[in-house]
Amino acid sequence: MSMAINREELIKLYEEIGLNVLDNNTVMNSSNKKICNFLVNVIEQRVIDGKMYLCINALGINGEVLPEVILDSHTINRPTWVTDNFGFKYSIDKKYINDFIELIQHLCMNIKTKYIYDHTGWIYQDNKWIYLHGGGVIGGSNVQVELDESIDNYVLPDKISDINKACEMSLKLVDLMEDDKGIIFSSLVYLSPLIEIISRKTKPPENIVWTYGKTGSRKTAVSKVVLSHFGDFNKKIPATFNDTITAIELKANKLKDSLYLCDDFAPKQEYRDKKIQDSKAESIIRMYGDRVGKGRSSNKLDIKDAKRPRGMILITGEDLVCGESSNARLLSIELNRNSVDLNILTELQNNSHLLGEAMRGYIEWLLCGMENIDELSNILLYNFKSYRDEIREQYKDDIHGRTIESSAWILVGFSCMLNYIRDKGVIDKYEDDEYMDRAIKVVERLIEEQIKLISRNSPIDIFLNTLKESINSKSIRIATLNDQNQVIEDKLEYICGYKDKEYYYFYTDKVYSFIEFENKKRGIHLGISQRQLVKQLRDSGIVKVDSNNDSPKKTIHTKDASDSTGYTTIRPRMLQIERSIIENFQI
Template sequence: MTQLPFKIKPLIKELARLEDGIGENYLSTRVKEYFDLTAKERDNLIKVLKDVRKKAKDTKRHKNRESECSYFVDEEGYTCRLTQKEGYPIPVKLANIVARIGKQIIEDDGLDEKWFYQISGKKKDLSLPLIEVPASYFSSMNWLCKWGAGVIIEPGSSSKDFLRHEIQVNSCPSTEHVYTHTGWRKKDDTWIYLTASGAIGDEKIKVKLPKELERYALPLEPLNEKEAITASLEFIDIGKQSITIPLLSNVYLSSLTSLIKPMPNFVPYLYGPTGTFKTTIAFAGLSHFGEFEADKLSSFEDTANSLEKRAFILKDVLMLLDDFHPSSRYADAQIKEGIAQRIIRSSSNRTGRSRLNADSTEKGRYEPHGILMITGEEMPSVQSTLARVLLIPIGNGDIEKEKLTTSQQKSTLLPHAMSSFIHWVRNDIDNIQKQFPKEFQKLRQKAVQTETLDHLKLCEQVAFQQYAINLITDWAEQKNAMSKMEVNDLREKAWEVFIENAENLQVRLKLEDPVEQLQEIVMTLLFQGKIALKEKDTTASTMYANYLGDADSELLGYYDDEHVYFMPTALWNSVQKFCSSDGRHFPVKSNTLYRMMRDKGLLFTRGKENTTTERICGESRRLLVVKKEFVMSDEKERGDI
C-alpha cells in the first residue's frame, strides 16, 4: 500500500480523458492491474476515484467559463478579457474604449415597434457622446465609427464579438417606450393625444418626432381658454366666409380623423393666383397645432415617398403641402402632377403603398390618418382626382389684410384653443364615436335632399365639414365663448357655404369630364379647320363631296344624318396633338374614354367591341360610331362649319 499515491495519479489522468458514464467493470479491471486489494478495499477505491474525477471535471468547467466571461478594464482604459493558456490566465486587449448600454428605447409609430440602444462610452479619461443605435445594427459593431477614427478594436477574428459580449453582460439598461407619431392612442384603456410636447392625458408619456416635425407641439394644459377660443373663431372674419369657414372646419376636423368612421375622404385645396394670401391663411390654420416657420413647410419639391411617410406620422393633425404652381419645363410639371395625383389619392382613400421586408414578407402600409391641405395656382388635371378635392377658390381682395395681420398677432393663442378642444373631446370621446355615424348619415342625407348635388362624394364633404362646425360650436358654447344665437347663426351660414362650394366643384367636375373634353377638342378642331369629316355616302369616284371642316385638312372620319364615324387611330392622334400643343395631357387612355362614352350612351356598338364594321367607299372599316349630336350640338349657334 506504500506505492498507492504514486499509482493513483496515472489512473486519475486516464479516467479524466475518458467520457462520462464509465462502467463498474472497467474501473474494477484497472484497479486490479494497479493494486493488490481486497474486494471491499477495491470498492472503496473505485468510489474515491469517481469522486476525484467528478471534482476535477467540475473545476475545469468552472475555469473555462470564468476565462470566457472574465472581463476587466486595464490601467490604459482598454477593455480586456482573460483567457487561459497552459492553465495560466492571460489578459487580452479588445478595444481602447469602455462602452455601456444605458437605455433601451422602444419607438412606436403605431404600425411597428423598433428597438434602439442608447450607448455611452469612455476613452481613457475622455467621455464620448451618447449615441443611439438600432438594436438590429448593434451586433455588427460598425456603430463604433460614430465615435471617430480614434476608437480602435484590436486585431483578431473574435475581438468584435467578445467586445459586444462584454458590453451586453456588463450593461444594466433601463427601458423607455417612446411614441413617434402625433394624434390619438389608447393606452391602458385611456385615450391620449400625442404631439412633440408630450401626451395630453398622461404627462409621463414621451414623444419623439423627426426634427422637421417637432413644431407640432400643443400645450398639455391650455391657458387663457376663452381668449384662445375667441382668437380661433375670429379667423372666420378675416375674409370671405366661403374661404374661412371651410378652413376652420377642416383644422378642427383633422384632430378627429382617426376617431371617426368613416374618416374624411377628401383633400382641402386652396386654389388661386399668386398674391392672394393662400399660404398665409393656410399657415394660420396650421398654427393651431404649434408655432411654425413658413419657409419649412412641406412642398412639391419633396419626394412622393417622403410626403407619404410624413402624412403617416402626422396623425390627427393638419398637414400643409404648399405651392402647386406652373413649371416652365414639361418634365418638372409632369413630376409635380404625379406627386399631386399620388398624395391626393393616398390621403383621400386612406391607403399607402405596399412595402416588403428584406425576406419578402409584407410590411404594414403607411396609411395617412390626418387631413392634408394643399395650396396651389393650378389644379390636378384628372377628373377622378378632382372629385377627391375639397376646392376652396381664393381671389384677389378675398382676404382683408388688416384683419389678417391682427389675427396673426394672436397666433400664439391658437395652440391653446386646440389643446382646449382636445381636452373637451377626450372627456366625451366614447359618446362622440358612438353618435358620429348617425349624425354623419343625417347630414349627408340632408345634402342629398338639396337636389343640386348629384355626386355622393360632394354630399359627404358637406356632411364632414358641417359635423365639425357643429362640434366646434358645442365646445365654444360650453366654454362660454359663443352664445346660443351665435352658434345657430354660424351653423346656418356654414351650411350655405358648404353647399355653395360643393355646387361650384360639381360644375368644375363636369367640365373636367374626359368625354366633355373630347367633345370640346373635336368641335374646336373642326371650327379651326384643322380636321375634316367627309359625307359617308360619297363614293370614291365622286368628284365633289360634302365635308364638315376644311376639305384640305386631316380626315378624321365620316358622317351621315344620324352618326359620325371616327377612325379610331386618327381621332386619338388628333386629341394627343391638341393636348400636347396646349401644354397638357389627356386624362385617360383611349379604351377608358370609349368605355365612358358607351356608359353615357354616346357610342353605338354591336357586342362588346367599341368599334363596328361599316362600308365606306366600298370598303369595310372598323370605326367608332358616335351620335351626330356629339359633334353638332351647337351647330345652329356657330353657323355652318
C-alpha cells in the same frame, strides 16, 4: 456631449456578476478571459416610436469618455458596432459576446426608460391617451417628441393664457372669406385631431381640401393662418410640390391627427415638368382619398408597413389638377383677389399664437372624453351617417359618393368645433344653431360647385369640347360627304374622319391620338385609354352602335382616278356622332 461616468460605482456593478476590471479598463470574466477593452455604461433605455433601443457610452483605455451610441437588439449582438463608433483600438471578443450581453442586461436593471416619438397625434401609453406635438405631450409625461427638421414647428403652446380670447380668435376664421368659405377651413382644422378617434369605428375621412387661385389671391397666406392652429409657420411650411413624393408621403404619416399643408401647385412651361407635378398631385390625392401608402420591401425582400397618411391635408395651387377621378376626391375652393377679408386676415396673422392656444384647449377638451374613446367614436360616426344620409336624400344620384362623404365629414368637424366653443362659453345655443345653418348652406354651395367641376373634368366632356373647338377652328381635318356618300375633296392626307348633313364619322385611332395631342399642348390629359373612352361614349349614348354594341360600318366612296367610276368604296368601322351633339355641346 457624452455624459460623465462614475468609474468606481460602475466597477461595483461589474463585480456583482463576478467580472474584474483592470487599470486600463479592460473587462475580464470569471475565467480571467478578456471580454472587451472598454468600460461600458448604460445611460437609458429608449422606446422610439414603439421600438426598443439602448443608449450607452463607455470609458476608454486612458479613462476618456467615449461617444454615446444608440443600439437596437440586433446591432448589440454584432461586435462591429464597437469599431464603428469607438475606433479600431476597441473591440469585444466574439467568443465572449454572451458575457457582454449578460453585463448589459445587469446594467439595465435600474435604469430609466425614455419614450421618444417622431410623430404628432394621439397615442395610448400607461393606460391613458396622450397627444404628441413638437414641443412635448398633452396629457402625459416621461415622453419626448423629436420631429424631422422639416416639420419640427408643429408645436402647441405650453399653456393657455385666455381660452375665451383664443376661441374667439379661432372663430374669426369662419368669416375670413366670402360666401362663408372659411367654414370649410375651420372644419378641416377641428376634424384633424379626430382621425384616431374616428378610425376606431370606421374608415377615416378621405377629404382633400384644394384651394386654388391666381397669384395675389392670398391662398398661401390664408393657408398659413389655418395651419397656425398647430404651430408657427411664418418661416417654413411642411411641404411644397418641389418635394419628392416620398418625402411628402413620409411627412403625411408623421403628421398624425394634425393638419398637413402641401403648397404651390404652380403652372409648368415644360410638358415633362407638368407631368411630374401632376403625378405628385394624383399620388397625394389617392394617398388621402384612399388612405393608403406606397408598398415597400426591405433589402431582404420583407414587406414593410406602408406609410399611410394619418391626418388631414390642405393643398394650394394656381389651378386644379386635371381628371374626373382626381377631382371627385377633392373639395375645391377658388379664391380671387376679393375673396379674403384683409382686416380679418391681418388680425389672425397678428394673433396666430391664440390659434395655437385654441387648439391646445381643444385637445385638452377632447382628453376628457378619451377615457371612453369608443363611445366618442360612436357619437362621431352617428353624426356622420346622419349628415351623409340627409345629403344623399337631397341629391339622389346627381352627386359622386365621395363628395357626399367628404361634405358630411366637413359638417362633423364644424359641429365638433361648435360644441367645444360653446362648452367654453364663447357662444350660446342660439349662436350655435346659426353657425350650423351657415355651415349647411356653404356645404350645399360647395356640392353644387363640385358637381359642375367634376363634369367639366370628365373625359367625355374634355373629348367633346376639344372636338368642338378643333372643328370650329378647322384645326382637325374632316372630309365632306355628299348625299351619295362620295367624298367631295381631292386631297385626303391626315384626315381624322368625314361628315355629312347629320353625322360626324371618325377613325377611332386617329381621333383619339388627335385629342390627346391637342390636350397635351394645353396641359390636359384625358386620363383614360382609347378603349375606356369609347366604352364611356357608347354607355352615354353619344356614339351610334350596331346590334353587337360595336361601332357600325360606314360606306364611303373616295375619289380614285384609276377606277372607271372615278371612286373606290371603303367600309370602315367608325365612331358616328350626331353633328348636333358636338355643335350644341357646352361645358
